[in-house]
Amino acid sequence: MMCRRLGAMLLLFMAVFSHAGAPTGSDEASIVLLCRGDCDAVALDSLRLRKLFLGLPVASDGDYLQAAINLSDPKLEAFFYQSVVAMSRKSFENKRLLYKLRFAATLPPQFYKLSAWQRYMQGQEAVISYAWAHDLSDLDAVTILQTLWQGEALEN
Helix, strand or coil: CHHHHHHHHHHHHHHHHHHCCCCCCCCEEEEEEEEECCCCCCCCCHHHHHHHHHCCCCEECCEECEECEECCCHHHHHHHHHHHCCCCHHHHHHHHHHHHHHHCCCCCCEECCHHHHHHHHHCCCCEEEEEEHHHHHHCCCEEEEEEEEEEECCCC
16 A cells, blocks of 8 residues: 555656646756755754754754745645655645644744745845746845755756
8 A cells, every 4th residue: 555655646647747837948947945045054964954944943053943834836736745755735735733832832834826926035145945047137136055955957
């Protein structure tokens, strides 16, 4: 049963990344983890990153980090659930609600439009998020912490 689920998730992941709307105009596309502002020394492993996006407090150098969830693209959304938080959308939403009710966690904002995400990021300092690398051209003072995924961009 577990192998069947894992196989189905792998097929879904491959289907999304091979057919979804990838950025056009370049041979390579990449999804990057980024910080707006002064975040040079931020080191986030997968567990701390998951906690951050679920709304739990994560500190770095004595300061608590903030997160912004970018769901502006179906391919980016699928990547977020599969690779960043490693759970289904339903499980993620259930955990967010549980943490909000149990721990009074402040949930990171979710953005379904790229322009709204870019406006929010422009007005914040020391916020962690992720995006297509080509979507960062309109943002000032962005530090790329790591490349989360890189591959060929497919034409539609």
